[in-house]
Amino acid sequence: MTFKDLRAFLDDLGNDLLHVSQPLDPKFEIAAVLREMSAAGRPVLFEQVLGHPGTRVAGNLLASRRLAARALGTSEDKLFDTYARRGAQCIAPVAASEIPAQEVVHRDPPDVGALLPLLTHHARDAAPFLTCGMVLARDPESGMRGMGVHRMMYKGGRRFGILLANPPLSVYLANAERDGKPLDVAIALGVDPAMLLASIVKTGPLGPDKMEVAGSLRGAPVELARALTVDLDIPARAEVIIEGRIVPGLREPEGPFGENTGAYFSNQSPVIEVSAVTHRRDFIFPALVPWTADVEALLALAGGAELLRQLKNQVRGVVDLELVPGTASFAAVITVRDCPRHEVRRLIHLALNLDRRLKVLTVVDDDVNPRDPREVAWAMSTRFQPARDTIIVDGCEGYIIDPSSAGGDGSKIGFDATRGTGSQFDKIDLPSAAVAKARAVLAELGFASG
Ligand SMILES: Cc1cc2nc3c(=O)[nH]c(=O)nc-3n(C[C@H](O)[C@H](O)[C@H](O)COP(=O)(O)O)c2cc1C
CATH class of the missing domain: 3.40.1670.10 (UbiD C-terminal domain-like)
Incomplete structure (x- = not known):
């Protein structure tokens, strides 16, 4: 099953998707509900967000192996194998025939925080943070396209801090800064889950284009369109796109932010100046709460499945x-x-x-x-x-x-x-006939066991 965008996946979740209709504050309250429902692996759609009428927020979308398998259209037992097999293949993107992500355009928006329900997650977070923005950029040296998930701290107005601790984007920025040039970026928010997974796949420095890996993971080519104010292609069916430039040579305090480690982390990080925000007319904003099952499912696939594949080969x-x-x-x-x-x-x-x-x-x-x-x-x-x-x-x-x-x-x-x-290391056990009989007896008494 292929999901062409985030809302196709949400439709498919049907009754599994918990609808919360009470208006909730993007500061702490949405994160708190998501955290409560994380262990149960329950995806949630928030119908009303205080201060942002008409906007919805969706989270916990990959908060269990079952959901991750559903996102890739496979079963739980085949999840790792499917991910490893498809992740090693490529399907090239195509030009989009329609661009829902640009239905509404704000050029040089003076206050991004007024346009988007930026979430504050934990008690000592310095500000609202974007936690699942798929950050797209191009290497000024090789021209290669790259993407990754990078936390972004909202600094007010149209400025964000961005933690760039991992390749390829950290390398692209270093290449741009060597020439004293800004690095164009586009941040896609609310993409289909397979595309989000592709953005954190470990492809290595000479690896394939992650947009092509995304095509393979989702089973259909990604539809791309030109961004409006930066020299990049964007996924046309995203819910929201932020366009901007990383200012060369500038580092500012970013954090504290409650990280995926379950601890707060601060850094001196680069700064993005936003040049445009575009979105669907009735956009759904994505949430990813750090240190929850949602993050763990992403890491299990992007990190765990890949490591297992390599080790099995060795x-x-x-x-x-x-x-x-x-x-x-x-x-x-x-x-x-x-x-x-x-x-x-x-x-x-x-x-x-x-x-x-x-x-x-x-x-x-x-x-x-x-x-x-x-x-x-x-x-x-x-x-x-x-x-x-x-x-x-x-x-x-x-x-x-x-x-x-x-x-x-x-x-x-x-x-x-x-x-x-040595047999002293064997686990104790019961004869299998006795176990089978015990289960049958207990089942008759109304106890499911085993
Ligand atoms: C939930 C999540 C959050 C992440 N946040 C950041 C981040 O803030 N900064 C960063 O440099 N990398 C972050 N990463 C990792 C990058 O997306 C990374 O580029 C990607 O995992 C590719 O793997 P690599 O680190 O092996 O190159 C995050 C990954 C995940 C799954």
Whole structure:
């Protein structure tokens, strides 16, 4: 199933989409409802936003594996494979025949905050932040198109701060600044979920155009149109587009902002001056609350699925990978089958080096469910010996939003909690006939088990 835009996906959600009709404040209240519904994986549409009549806000759209699978038109068990297979292919974008994203045009808007329901998420956030803007730019050196999700702090008027800690956009800005030139950017808000996922795919410096990856992930070419005030193409079916330029050489305080790590983070960051805001007549504004299941689903696909694909190619016996919820993908559990101890050690070194963010890795056998913290703790308690089974890698780059490294040097750790050899490591069990009988008896008494 292909969703041509955000609203096609919302229509498909039907009764799963919770409609909130009470007017809510974009300052804290919308984020609070989304956070409450995040663990239940419930998508929400806010019908009324205080101060912004006629505008709706949608969030928690990928807040479970089920929703992420639905967004890609696949089943939960095929999610990682589908994502990895489609993410490695390309479908070129086409020129749009209609441009809903430009139905309403505001050139040089004096007050972007009056036009858009910019959300404030956490108690000590310095200002409203855009958290799921798909930022589009072009490398002034190679002419290549690139995109990524980058947090943006609203500074009043038509100025935003932008955290550019990751390639490719951080590299494009460095290339523009070397010549003292501004970098044109366009921020697409409210795109179909597969396109949002494509924007955070790890393609590497020589990788394919993410717009082409987006076409493959969504199963149909992205429709592009020219932006009005910058030299870029924009997705024509987005809900809102912000156009502007990053001022060369300028850095200003940005944050504090409650990050995907669950901690506040401040930075000296570049500044965008907005040249236009365009949107659909009845636009739906997207929300993504940091440190919730919504973010974790994005990270699991963009980071986890990709790492699993690479590791499966390198080490025999790798079965599954789970990024630990709540850790901003700094911690992961990998399961292996029949993997000798020396191969587990090679796997740990490989995984910790392949992924810049991964800091704490636990490897368990495939009789352990990597998504069940109790089972992982059991493997650590019964199959793992700290002095024998720990690998520490020092002298690594600390990830910028990790408060424990504060952007300086970091280190990484791997735990081999696999059974090695020996029957003393087997999990206790009951004969399967007894388990089946117990379940049948309990089912008759009205208890679903297993
Ligand atoms: C929810 C979310 C928020 C992100 N916020 C930022 C950000 O504020 N600044 C940044 O430089 N990168 C951010 N990223 C990562 C970039 O989008 C990044 O370019 C993308 O993940 C590509 O992967 P790479 O980091 O391996 O190049 C974010 C990613 C996600 C999933």
